[in-house]
Structure formats: structure tokens, C-alpha cells
Amino acid sequence: MEFKDKIKEELDNPKLWIVITFKTPHGPGETMDKLASTLEELGWTVTFKANWWTADIPYGLIRIDITQDEKEKIILGRWILGRKCELLGIENMDLEKGKSEFYRLVNGITSTLIYDPVIRTMRGQY
Numbered sequence: 001m002e003f004k005d006k007i008k009e010e011l012d013n014p015k016l017w018i019v020i021t022f023k024t025p026h027g028p029g030e031t032m033d034k035l036a037s038t039l040e041e042l043g044w045t046v047t048f049k050a051n052w053w054t055a056d057i058p059y060g061l062i063r064i065d066i067t068q069d070e071k072e073k074i075i076l077g078r079w080i081l082g083r084k085c086e087l088l089g090i091e092n093m094d095l096e097k098g099k100s101e102f103y104r105l106v107n108g109i110t111s112t113l114i115y116d117p118v119i120r121t122m123r124g125q126y
Helices: 004-010 028-041 095-113 117-125
Strands: 017-024 045-054 059-068 071-081 086-093
Touching (some): 004 028, 017 028, 028 045, 028 059, 028 071, 045 095, 059 095, 071 095, 086 095
Parallel strands (some): 017 071
Antiparallel strands (some): 017 086, 045 059
């Protein structure tokens, strides 16, 4: 990703969650893979990744859990389709604020699928 250096800076912050808001010209799967690859290039190990998006409006959410030595981070990639990769913002959040943001974003995307048992199970885990 073109904004790898900015992500690297934010990984030093002691807060657990990092929310990255950006534009991407790629589809959901490729966008998630590019973000995961960027984190691995920075020396982190991806332990979990998931992707939620909507076809009605071209935006979505990526969650990637990473570890390095004894450190853990949860990355939320909030993306919208654009002509090129462009960083719109990065914010570090503590445990509770990050968890609330994650629920809010997933709920916004999956509100029409709320009765889907897979979604309910996944939401219950986080």
C-alpha cells in the first residue's frame, strides 16, 4: 500500500486498535490481501483476517489481527472504492473505543443481514 510508512509509524502507538480510513481501486478481497501483505512486510504476523462489504454502496471494512513478539494490534481498514489508493486518516483507539467502533462499522454494513446465524456468531465473538 502506498501509505505503508504512515502505518509503520502508528504501529508504535501502545493502543490496541488502529483504524485506517482509505480509498482503494481494488475489490474487497484484493484490498484485504494488500493490507495484510503490507503488515507482514512491516514484520508483523497476521493471526486473523475478515472482510465485510456491501454491494449497494462500494465500501467495506477489513479486520486484521496481528502480533509481533509480545505485542498485539487489531487493524480496522475502513475503505471506499476510488480511482487510486489514498490515505484519508489513521486513528489509534484503546480497547473499549476500538471495540465499539468495530461493532458500529460491522453493524452498518450487515444491518440487512442481522438475522444471518453466521453474522450473529461472528459478532458475538467480538
